[in-house]
Amino acid sequence: MDYITIGLLTVAVSTLGLVINLTRSIGDLRERITRIEEGIERLTTPNTRRIASTATNPFTEAERRRLLELVDKDDLTLEEAEELHKLARKFYREYIEKTPDAYKVLLYAAAKHGEVLRKHSKQTSQSST
Numbered sequence: 462m463d464y465i466t467i468g469l470l471t472v473a474v475s476t477l478g479l480v481i482n483l484t485r486s487i488g489d490l491r492e493r494i495t496r497i498e499e500g501i502e503r504l505t506t507p508n509t510r511r512i513a514s515t516a517t518n519p520f521t522e523a524e525r526r527r528l529l530e531l532v533d534k535d536d537l538t539l540e541e542a543e544e545l546h547k548l549a550r551k552f553y554r555e556y557i558e559k560t561p562d563a564y565k566v567l568l569y570a571a572a573k574h575g576e577v578l579r580k581h582s583k584q585t586s587q588s589s590t
Contacts, residue, residue: 498576520555524548532569542577546570 531537531545549570556563 498572520552524551528552528566537573537577539577539581542570542574546574 528545528548531541531548534541537545549567553563553567
């Protein structure tokens with residue numbers, strides 16, 4: 462073999478190594494994201510329900526009930542996830558000074574919104590192929 466062939470083989474092997482490492486990194490990243498989502502779900506669902514159930518004025522009773530409905534629902538549509546996020550932002554703005562855990566409601570809503578957006582983008586990309 463000449464030096465050019467050896468050089469090309471070295472580059473090919475090196476590139477293959479990079480692709481393998483990148484594939485492993487992507488797999489690890491997906492696993493971490495899944496663990497984070499499960500952790501957020503496990504930590505915040507009971508707290509979100511408890512915190513949101515204490516809300517009174519100016520957060521209306523209808524808004525409180527709707528927030529609790531959306532928190533209890535497992536599979537949200539994109540519109541419901543956006544509504545949950547909107548209600549959580551309102552709850553946070555109105556109750557952060559009265560309830561230090563109010564941020565958990567917003568954190569939960571943001572995580573659920575992200576989860577729904579990810580599912581929606583996967584469905585959209587699968588239907589376009």
